[in-house]
Amino acid sequence: MTYCVGMLLDEGLVFLSDSRTNAGVDNISTFRKTTVFESKGDRVLVLLTAGNLAVTQSVVSLLKERLATPEAGLTLHAAPNMFEAARCVGDAIRRIHERDAAALREQGIEFASSFILGGQIGGEPPRLFQLYAAGNFIEATRETPYFQIGESKYGKPIIDRIVRPETSLRDGAKCALISMDSTIRSNLSVGAPLDLTIYRRDALHAQQRLNVTADDDYFRIVRSSWSEALRQAFRALPDPPWG
């Protein structure tokens, strides 16, 4: 399993992914799920992946291969805007589907994959998309300024309560880490190291790309302080009138 979250904030974009993959509980490995496509001063695109690793790695490889052979069609470096960039990723998913889905089906394996794509191209404001295995996609709005893929439920309540478009990049990153901590505590198949990518609007390069290990000082503070803060908040809540 996997947990990834992307947020579209007024100040920019925040992306967080874990790095655990598993084929059964006895076959656990570490694979990064964040890929950054950057052309400094022109564009930054961040792609997070969840699902069948062979599928998602193939999609990323195909996108990279195309950068080297732009004559083959639209590439992430040539897309005129984020909508076209999302179509470009959707197209790569469909190519991999054409190649692999039937063989997977033969083995009873689903063509399972989902993606978060966010970034900024030139003067267009930053945009954030979630893509499905069919290559179709939806875009984040002010009402729903974030997307999650993979094991999303444990970490959703805190994001729903905190994240608004006005949330700062700093608070967005803090909230993403808390959301990840709640997920890691409850689901063995999600684990550190984490990839945290912070993009400040109009910078046109990815300012912060952090590799957060399980013993990272700040992540350890988040883990212990948040548990304690929750317990305090719990104690501060009025007692039920009955019982």
Next chain:
Amino acid sequence: MTYCVGMLLDEGLVFLSDSRTNAGVDNISTFRKTTVFESKGDRVLVLLTAGNLAVTQSVVSLLKERLATPEAGLTLHAAPNMFEAARCVGDAIRRIHERDAAALREQGIEFASSFILGGQIGGEPPRLFQLYAAGNFIEATRETPYFQIGESKYGKPIIDRIVRPETSLRDGAKCALISMDSTIRSNLSVGAPLDLTIYRRDALHAQQRLNVTADDDYFRIVRSSWSEALRQAFRALPDPPWG
């Protein structure tokens, strides 16, 4: 969908269930998912149900029918201890499976059901079980003093952080309501009114059976105060060193 939680605490047992059922988002109804079997001074058994409503209602009906015809086999009122009571429920699940599973399979419908059974019989300490669709079951321990069925993920992190065997009944009920609130916010198919049942050890009757509606005063306080408390806890957490 459904969300139910049962907790085994040193002071006794706490049970909370929602009441929403749905066959698609355009067919939503209210059905209670808590059934109390009580024989004052001798035993209290509380059964929570999740899954296919036709299956779970049939199981409860069969258990009640058997109370009227004890010669047909072990009943919940005659079971000598909670382990035998859990077997009695498991047996009812298997009888309904024999009758309905093949017909459901014909229609492509899964025989989906899960149950939480808790209570106390005579001088035995209170015990808590989770039963599966196959009629088998597991029992709560001091390390894992609670069970959830239905849409369990949204409401799990807060329980993991708060509930220990030493937790009071009052705090257990408060935590169950917070956990339910997190679930209701994130999943349309879980909804009030709620059934809250609190059983104090050795009472041998269910002290508190509360029908908590969406506009119940205390539940409204929990909903608004908890959101605010979380936001405060979030602000109190140290900022990341980067960003």
